[in-house]
Structures are given as structure tokens and as C-alpha cells.
Amino acid sequence: MSKEVKHIDLKTIAGPEFLNQMSYKELDVLSTDIRDYILDITSKNGGHLSANLGTVEATIALCRTFDFKKDKIIFDVGHQCYTYKLLTGRQLDTLRKKDGISGFQKMNESPYDHFEAGHSSTSISAASGMAFARDLKGEKYDVVAFIGDSSIQNGLAFEGLNNLAQSNHKVIVVLNDNGMSISQPVGGLSNAFRKMSGSSFYIKSKNAFRKIFFLTRFGKWMWVKFTKVKNWTKRKVIGFNLFDTMGLDYIGPVDGHYIRHVEKALKQAKKTVRPVIVHIKTIKGRGYQYAEDDVEGSWHGVSKFDVATGEIKAKEAVVSWSEQYKFLLKNEMTNNKNIVTVVPATEHGSDLDSLFAEFPNRTIDVGIAEEHAFTLAGGLASSGIHPVISIYSTFLQRSYDELSHDVARMNFDCTILIDRAGLVGNDGETHQGIYDEAFLYTIPNVTIAMASRSNEALSLMKESLCNHGPFAIRYPREFFSVNTEGVKKIPYGSWKVELEGRSKDTAIISIGPVTVDLKKKIQELDKDVTLFNAIYIRPMDEAKVLQLLNYKKVIIYNAYATKEGFANALESRLLALGYQGKVIVKTVPTEFVKQATIDEQRELFGLKIDNIIDLI
Numbered sequence: 001m002s003k004e005v006k007h008i009d010l011k012t013i014a015g016p017e018f019l020n021q022m023s024y025k026e027l028d029v030l031s032t033d034i035r036d037y038i039l040d041i042t043s044k045n046g047g048h049l050s051a052n053l054g055t056v057e058a059t060i061a062l063c064r065t066f067d068f069k070k071d072k073i074i075f076d077v078g079h080q081c082y083t084y085k086l087l088t089g090r091q092l093d094t095l096r097k098k099d100g101i102s103g104f105q106k107m108n109e110s111p112y113d114h115f116e117a118g119h120s121s122t123s124i125s126a127a128s129g130m131a132f133a134r135d136l137k138g139e140k141y142d143v144v145a146f147i148g149d150s151s152i153q154n155g156l157a158f159e160g161l162n163n164l165a166q167s168n169h170k171v172i173v174v175l176n177d178n179g180m181s182i183s184q185p186v187g188g189l190s191n192a193f194r195k196m197s198g199s200s201f202y203i204k205s206k207n208a209f210r211k212i213f214f215l216t217r218f219g220k221w222m223w224v225k226f227t228k229v230k231n232w233t234k235r236k237v238i239g240f241n242l243f244d245t246m247g248l249d250y251i252g253p254v255d256g257h258y259i260r261h262v263e264k265a266l267k268q269a270k271k272t273v274r275p276v277i278v279h280i281k282t283i284k285g286r287g288y289q290y291a292e293d294d295v296e297g298s299w300h301g302v303s304k305f306d307v308a309t310g311e312i313k314a315k316e317a318v319v320s321w322s323e324q325y326k327f328l329l330k331n332e333m334t335n336n337k338n339i340v341t342v343v344p345a346t347e348h349g350s351d352l353d354s355l356f357a358e359f360p361n362r363t364i365d366v367g368i369a370e371e372h373a374f375t376l377a378g379g380l381a382s383s384g385i386h387p388v389i390s391i392y393s394t395f396l397q398r399s400y401d402e403l404s405h406d407v408a409r410m411n412f413d414c415t416i417l418i419d420r421a422g423l424v425g426n427d428g429e430t431h432q433g434i435y436d437e438a439f440l441y442t443i444p445n446v447t448i449a450m451a452s453r454s455n456e457a458l459s460l461m462k463e464s465l466c467n468h469g470p471f472a473i474r475y476p477r478e479f480f481s482v483n484t485e486g487v488k489k490i491p492y493g494s495w496k497v498e499l500e501g502r503s504k505d506t507a508i509i510s511i512g513p514v515t516v517d518l519k520k521k522i523q524e525l526d527k528d529v530t531l532f533n534a535i536y537i538r539p540m541d542e543a544k545v546l547q548l549l550n551y552k553k554v555i556i557y558n559a560y561a562t563k564e565g566f567a568n569a570l571e572s573r574l575l576a577l578g579y580q581g582k583v584i585v586k587t588v589p590t591e592f593v594k595q596a597t598i599d600e601q602r603e604l605f606g607l608k609i610d611n612i613i614d615l616i
Contacts, residue, residue, distance in 0.1 A: 016063035048079035050285040059083040061262035072114040076123030078104035088112035096426035098596035118430020120151035124160030131169035148176025252279030321475035374402035381412035393433025415464040421474035422560030428595035437565035495541040501530035
């Protein structure tokens, strides 16, 4: 009768050392317990679920094979690190909460975290830099880039791979393949060659012979010739995959859910002297049926949900801004066959699944390739198509050059739907959408606008199709009650006067949905103030700016961006016009904003409605 395997109290984990004392049967039980723990935490706090369920065994194998007190690992995308955090002594109860554990690697959180990344595809480049520094300083440790969740398809990852292939600085790249289309060898002979080329005997023999041949110029020449013959034979017999073609050593594919197999591959990789790829295959969402069956990405990042039923916790009867713009875009695409929508792997996140289903020939998901998305859009626009690029604010940063050089410089007509603009809450510093307004202000020809209500959103969507060049529409990661007022066309570049004050004492220029709540509060308190709704952030409404010269005090209120965009531009314009009154600027500070709820972040920065009322 087999002995029952004991469960480890996950709250007692102080570091990964205990893993090496466990049998593989005990490790399998631990893997199940960790999955249950991640499910429980994310069901309460939200977070990245599927990717973390898929990497449990691989992370255990990594922590058994390497000593990450001295060895270094970078998770890419960084949200795959939940198991790693737990195994290195961090409880996840406060995951993504204010002053709690981050959903990404955080260098100031633990000495086990050696780099930080919220955006994808940075690991290979960063690991290459670490390896270069290690060898330059004569130090001894391994550098591991754990890259998955489609990060490998981004251009930056390929730039890193290309450089790595030419480098003598060893990096171990663990490719977590959970469904990407990377060619892999098939057949018995192929597998035999793979096992041979990945064996410790082969690696040791190869390294020994290389040292001998490289003692003389003739030997070096012979080595190069023999290598070419070997590679030609290999291509003819088993074919090359991407990494073979680039000249990188390759081990795999390995079942990423068998700890013993992953460990064996990692130990082989440790013995190599050159950069090496360890290809593991995993199932995203492993162990939770709803997540395993997910083909749309619904369980990639989750809000609070019921573990037993898979149901998302009920929300109020409100609509997200993403849903609103999806609805508007769907109507425009129905009536205008000249519109093509482009997204960089944000189809589900921006609620565009139904749009892609309805218009399969006029929707393009380029994957995690933000730069490509904008130059592709430039090509579409140059050929008479109106592209609509839907992208998160935080990812738009990666497209700055392409937007400037390949779209705005030629003043191509396109609509840019900037989702999750402003503070985004729990994802923290890497995902805040507060910087795009400022950097868009530096690019000529770009219109920037933000609606406060659904009827204004409709007007902006229609105006963006009227030959204004690049037309950026910002909207936040928030919900709103659908506005039932009639739709009025908002003239291009115009602001709305929401309230007319009795005197010329105070004027507030507000941007975005908070304007609606601010208006209600002013009316409730019967404050003597004029409230402008700056729907067009750029160009400014020059006529309204001239009106501001008559007020003693001007308050610029933008809860969705830093001062360097609209606020600085308006303040500079007022000064240029000779304004003599007082200007108060209330914006998000120019800093990397830490994780908390959006409400907590606004309270921290004095950006709540009551803070603005106190200034009147």
C-alpha cells in the first residue's frame, strides 16, 4: 500500500531550498496545491490567471535546477511569475493591492527578482546584457530568460535572438510554448538526432573537439568546413527549425508539465558553453477546465470570479468604455466598407471579439507587435483604406516612432482608439496609461480627444473618419451609465460649456468622464463657477481659451494624464496671451504610479472631485 503524500503548508515557504528534498510524487502534489492557491487568490484579487496555471511545474524545475540567489531569471511577460514569487518566500494574499505584492517581478520586493517587465519581449535583450556584464567582470552564474505567452513573436525578441546567436555570452532561453506556431521536428529519426545533440556526452565531446581544432588557423578552418557539412546533412535529414537556422543550440521540445523532463533539459542547457534554447510545451490554464478550454483569452487576465462556476462576479448595470467604442466602431464598419481594424493582441481585452467574428476580412490581429501595427496602418492608409488601431495606452508607447514616422509625418487618415488611458489601478507602474497624451503632443498632425459621455464618443468616432489625419481618441478603464441625451455634432476642435458661472471668478477646464460627476457636484453645492469640457485636447478651442482671460482663477483638471500634455500647453498659451490671474493645475504627477485601486490613486494625488471643489 503506497504511503500518502503529505501536503506542504504554502504559508511556511521561505525560499526554494526545500524543493530539492522532495520526491517527484511530492512535487506533483505541491503543483496541484499551488494551482489551487493561485486560483483562490486571483478569484479574490483578479490578476493573470491562465499563464500562471500553465507554468507551475516549469517554475518548480527552474528553482530546483538553478540557485536564483546568484543565478538570474527574467520572466517574459512578467506576469508569469506567481509561482516563482510563492517559492521565493512571498505570499500572494495582497497581490495587486495597494502596498502589496506586485503582479510582476519587482526588484525592490525581493533579492530573487533581478529585472522588471510588464511589457513583453524584453527578456532576451536584458538577459544578453546581464550575460555580457557577467563575463566582462569574470563572474560565474547562469542567466535565464523565461519567455512565453506569445512574447517571442515581437520584433524586440527577434532582435535579441539575432544578437544572441552572434554572441559568445551564454544565455539560457526557456521558450514556454503554450500554443504558438513554431516549427518543431517530427518522426523517430528526428527525435533520435535531437536526443543525441542534447545529450551531455555530445555537448562535452563537441566542446572538447572545438578547443583542439581552434588551436591552429588550419584547425579553425577545418572546424568551419565540418560544421557546414554537418548542418547541410541535418537540414536534409531532419530539417531545421527557426533557432537552428539562426545558429542557436536547441533542446526540445519537452513536456513542460513533467518536472523530471524539464529538469533534464535544463541540466543539459547548463552544460553548454553557448546560448541555448530550451523549448518546453505547456497548456495555458492547466488544471482549471474553464481556463484550459478558453480560446478567446477570457481567462488570461481576470477580475473577481467564482472558482466553482467560473462566473465573473456581478457588476453594476453599467457599460465599459471599451464596450461603448466597440459598439460605435461596429456601426461604422457596417456602413463603411473602407474601414479596417488593427489590434496588437488586444482583441479580447478591448472587447472586440464580436467585431472580429463579424468582419473577419476587415480585422487584423498582428499579435504582440505594436510597432508593426502602426506601420501596417500607414500602408493601409496610403492605399485608400481607413485604419482604426485599437491599442492600450501603455502599449502605444512602443509605437511612438512608427506613429510619428510612418503615419503622422505623411498625415495619413486613421483613427487611434487608446484604451485604458489614465490611471489603471492594480497592474501598477508598467501599465499606467498616463503618458500617451504628453508624447502625442510632441508629434505634429495628431488630433487628441476624450469624451465625457457616450453621445460625445459617437461624435468623436464619426469626426475621426473625416480626413483630419491621425485622430487619437482616449478612454479610460472605467464604467459609466449610458447617456440618453440626444447626439449633437461637436465641431472639430471645440470645447463644451457645461456650466456658466454667475461671475468671472473661477473657471475649470476639465477633461474626460470625471467632468460629468464634477458638474453634478458643482450644481449640488451651487458653486459660482464656469465649467468647460475640453473634449478636444488638441487642437485647443482658441475662442474658449480667449474667454479664460476674463477669469481671476483658472483650474486645469485632468485626472487622465500628466502635466506635460494638455495642461502645460494650455498654461503656456494663457501666459503667451498675457493672462494675469491664477492658474492651478491638477493632473497625475509625472512619476511611475504604484499599484492600488484607481480611487486610491486619485485620492493619493488629490484628484478626486472633492479635491477640485475645495479649490474653488
